[in-house]
Amino acid sequence: MSILRLVIPSPLRRHFDYLPPVGVADAAIQALEPGTRLRVPFGRREVTGYLLEVCSTSDVAASALKAALEILDETSLIEPQLLSLCQWATRYYHHPPGEVFSALFPKRLREGKATRAAGEAGWQISIRGKGLPGDALSRAPRQAEALQLLQDAALPVTVLKARGISSATLRALEDRGLVERRTLSKHLQTPKSFPGLPLTEEQAAAMQGIRAAGDGFFCHLLEGVTGSGKTEIYLQLIADRLAQGKQTLVLVPEIGLTPQTLARFQERFEADIAVLHSSLSDAQRYTAWEAARSGSASIVIGTRSAVFTPLARPGLIIVDEEHDGSYKQQDGFRYSARDIAIKRGQIHGCPVILGSATPSLESLHNALTGRYQHHRLTQRAGSSKMPQLTPLDVRRQPLQGGLSGTLIDAIEDTLQKSQQVLLFLNRRGYAPTLQCHDCGWVAECPACDARLTIHRRRRQLRCHHCGSSSALPARCPQCNSSQLEAQGLGTEQAEDFLRQRFSGHSIRRVDSDSMQGRDAMLELVAEINRGEPCILLGTQMLAKGHHFPAVSLVAIIDADALLFSADFRGEERMAQLLTQVAGRAGRADIPGRVLLQTHYPDHPAVIALTSSSYSEQAAALLDARRSLGLPPAGFLAVMRTDCPDAQLGEQFLRQVKQQVAPQLPQGAALIGPLPSPMQRRAGKYRCQLLLTADRRRSAQQAASLLVASAEALPARQGLKWSIDIDPQDVF
Numbered sequence: 153m154s155i156l157r158l159v160i161p162s163p164l165r166r167h168f169d170y171l172p173p174v175g176v177a178d179a180a181i182q183a184l185e186p187g188t189r190l191r192v193p194f195g196r197r198e199v200t201g202y203l204l205e206v207c208s209t210s211d212v213a214a215s216a217l218k219a220a221l222e223i224l225d226e227t228s229l230i231e232p233q234l235l236s237l238c239q240w241a242t243r244y245y246h247h248p249p250g251e252v253f254s255a256l257f258p259k260r261l262r263e264g265k266a267t268r269a270a271g272e273a274g275w276q277i278s279i280r281g282k283g284l285p286g287d288a289l290s291r292a293p294r295q296a297e298a299l300q301l302l303q304d305a306a307l308p309v310t311v312l313k314a315r316g317i318s319s320a321t322l323r324a325l326e327d328r329g330l331v332e333r334r335t336l337s338k339h340l341q342t343p344k345s346f347p348g349l350p351l352t353e354e355q356a357a358a359m360q361g362i363r364a365a366g367d368g369f370f371c372h373l374l375e376g377v378t379g380s381g382k383t384e385i386y387l388q389l390i391a392d393r394l395a396q397g398k399q400t401l402v403l404v405p406e407i408g409l410t411p412q413t414l415a416r417f418q419e420r421f422e423a424d425i426a427v428l429h430s431s432l433s434d435a436q437r438y439t440a441w442e443a444a445r446s447g448s449a450s451i452v453i454g455t456r457s458a459v460f461t462p463l464a465r466p467g468l469i470i471v472d473e474e475h476d477g478s479y480k481q482q483d484g485f486r487y488s489a490r491d492i493a494i495k496r497g498q499i500h501g502c503p504v505i506l507g508s509a510t511p512s513l514e515s516l517h518n519a520l521t522g523r524y525q526h527h528r529l530t531q532r533a534g535s536s537k538m539p540q541l542t543p544l545d546v547r548r549q550p551l552q553g554g555l556s557g558t559l560i561d562a563i564e565d566t567l568q569k570s571q572q573v574l575l576f577l578n579r580r581g582y583a584p585t586l587q588c589h590d591c592g593w594v595a596e597c598p599a600c601d602a603r604l605t606i607h608r609r610r611r612q613l614r615c616h617h618c619g620s621s622s623a624l625p626a627r628c629p630q631c632n633s634s635q636l637e638a639q640g641l642g643t644e645q646a647e648d649f650l651r652q653r654f655s656g657h658s659i660r661r662v663d664s665d666s667m668q669g670r671d672a673m674l675e676l677v678a679e680i681n682r683g684e685p686c687i688l689l690g691t692q693m694l695a696k697g698h699h700f701p702a703v704s705l706v707a708i709i710d711a712d713a714l715l716f717s718a719d720f721r722g723e724e725r726m727a728q729l730l731t732q733v734a735g736r737a738g739r740a741d742i743p744g745r746v747l748l749q750t751h752y753p754d755h756p757a758v759i760a761l762t763s764s765s766y767s768e769q770a771a772a773l774l775d776a777r778r779s780l781g782l783p784p785a786g787f788l789a790v791m792r793t794d795c796p797d798a799q800l801g802e803q804f805l806r807q808v809k810q811q812v813a814p815q816l817p818q819g820a821a822l823i824g825p826l827p828s829p830m831q832r833r834a835g836k837y838r839c840q841l842l843l844t845a846d847r848r849r850s851a852q853q854a855a856s857l858l859v860a861s862a863e864a865l866p867a868r869q870g871l872k873w874s875i876d877i878d879p880q881d882v883f
């Protein structure tokens with residue numbers, strides 16, 4: 153007897169067995185490929201399941217098994233390597249397989265709909281149409297003409313239209329059963345690459361090293377300062393793959409996929425490029441997915457979830473800005489797209505390139521220990537120089553809109569030279585706190601342990617953690633005083649000051665409030681690249697992806713806000729962010745300047761930032777991590793709970809800890825449970841248990857124990873738990 157072992161979209165960490173659909177021959181069942189979609193009953197619903205294997209026995213008695221309802225695909229839509237990757241990810245992240253497999257398919261296919269072959273809509277003659285006597289349509293000359301055209305070959309709608317055949321005519325023929333609709337494969341263009349730039353010495357060396365390592369799996373870390381020509385190397389490597397008839401998958405950070413980047417690919421290649429990012433409609437996403445799967449797209453560019461796109465002929469995987477936090481999914485299936493990309497390269501047997509100006513300590517560690525090949529580009533590709541960071545001590549200096557007199561003078565000076573200024577302030581809104589001057593009341597979110605941010609443009613108080621908003625009050629709700637004060641600095645407030653101080657100059661605020669819609673950034677970049685003097689003021693949206701050649705002054709308005717992060721990755725992130733911001737500036741004829749406003753010019757992190765390169769800082773940070781046994785020298789996982797009741801989560805985690813502690817493998821330890829730093833968020837109390845281990849294997853074993861124990865405990869009202877392997881944040 154054949155049993156179908158399926159993955160079902162459900163939060164359960166297990167597979168489900170089904171009997172074959174009634175009336176399907178066993179030979180057909182045996183021939184089913186893993187990955188095939190089936191429609192099955194599940195509880196009271198019907199869902200789409202994914203075949204793992206056809207087996208001969210089940211742990212469940214045959215009489216208790218339900219039969220699948222329908223086989224949805226003739227052959228699997230997913231290559232076997234991608235299935236192996238999902239099974240690996242299910243184990244590694246200890247996540248329910250149904251949710252992992254759902255990441256593979258676009259919505260249309262998850263809903264059980266049929267695939268739509270990529271191609272053009274067209275018509276063909278039916279058997280009945282072929283056998284029709286010549287004069288049968290003498291009273292309908294248009295139809296007769298259409299039928300005549302279709303005698304020899306199926307034709308696309310566009311061609312028929314050009315010959316004067318309307319869709320009404322074709323539908324009339326269809327009603328008579330004389331023609332049928334058919335999807336015709338598009339005439340595929342042969343991909344072509346235009347010649348690349350002559351490489352610099354450093355680029356050539358990197359290129360040669362990567363080529364020499366061969367077409368099989370090897371992971372390369374391409375560490376190159378901003379503007380050193382990493383993208384040019386990607387483009388030339390992609391050209392190699394195109395010549396071999398292979399596809400390249402390029403991953404970019406969420407806000408790194410700029411129209412500029414895409415335009416560079418389109419200029420270099422005459423090829424179908426599939427683009428996958430979060431603001432596509434379901435239909436667009438499906439079309440791009442299908443182009444990648446069928447192989448009609450030679451290049452697939454996408455953000456995090458694109459790492460799971462099926463590929464017909466994978467030949468190369470590139471992860472640009474590999475250090476970027478957006479590669480880690482922060483809820484649900486908490487995977488790292490970078491790490492999945494590396495595993496995928498290994499399974500497919502193709503090279504993986506990790507590129508960054510500021511590589512993560514994890515990747516540097518792997519490069520230093522010889523696991524990855526390390527290629528470095530230390531010079532900008534053109535003749536421009538990397539700008540120097542200078543600390544600007546603002547102690548006892550009056551600040552206006554957050555800016556010191558020295559900085560204001562520097563801005564003035566830059567504008568006078570007809571150059572551009574970029575000011576970085578990583579806090580949107582007007583001010584982070586609203587306080588009553590009379591009684592001390594502070595506006596706090598009713599659902600979170602957090603203060604509300606003032607958004608003056610919209611006259612709102614908003615919570616940046618749960619997204620709730622309310623009208624900006626005119627009076628204190630506690631004492632009715634009208635003396636409400638904004639405290640702290642956000643981009644709106646700095647903008648107000650700049651408009652007043654530099655009136656007559658173009659000032660552009662760039663944050664997620666002001667940049668609504670995809671075209672907003674496109675228009676802005678076009679405007680900036682016209683090179684007129686202007687002031688750009690923005691959050692980390694400005695720090696990534698773009699290169700602004702006419703910017704000659706960059707200033708970090710509030711470096712102190714980045715200095716005191718509780719998280720162990722805080723300093724690494726700060727070094728990456730500020731190096732990236734600084735890298736936006738300068739071109740050949742205008743050297744860039746970068747000023748860092750701080751009250752702590754003697755802070756070790758400030759000294760490190762302004763006196764050493766990112767590589768040097770990273771080396772020091774890596775030493776510190778090693779001595780503390782923190783990643784990449786050690787391994788972490790966090791089990792978190794989220795519950796409307798303040799006590800339940802902690803009790804739950806304490807029980808898990810009690811059960812697991814005696815069985816913990818050598819070198820593993822549990823810390824906590826402790827309330828999360830922001831204990832209450834969106835009305836739920838959050839708590840966490842931290843797992844540390846000296847080896848990956850012990851971390852994995854211990855994580856399995858934690859998950860098994862949590863699953864076995866009785867479910868509690870409203871309590872949700874999750875496990876995060878290799879977490880980004882632990883505090």
Ligand code: ADP
Nearest residue numbers: 349350351352378379380381382383384533534
């Ligand atoms: P990165 O990706 O490292 O930031 P890019 O590849 O975007 O660097 O290159 C930065 C700038 O230098 C681009 O304008 C690019 O056209 C130019 N460039 C890159 N490589 C070369 C080269 N070999 N010769 C001349 N210009 C180059």
Ligand code: ZN
Nearest residue numbers: 588591628631
């Ligand atoms: Zn008050």
Ligand code: ZN
Nearest residue numbers: 597600615618
């Ligand atoms: Zn809130």
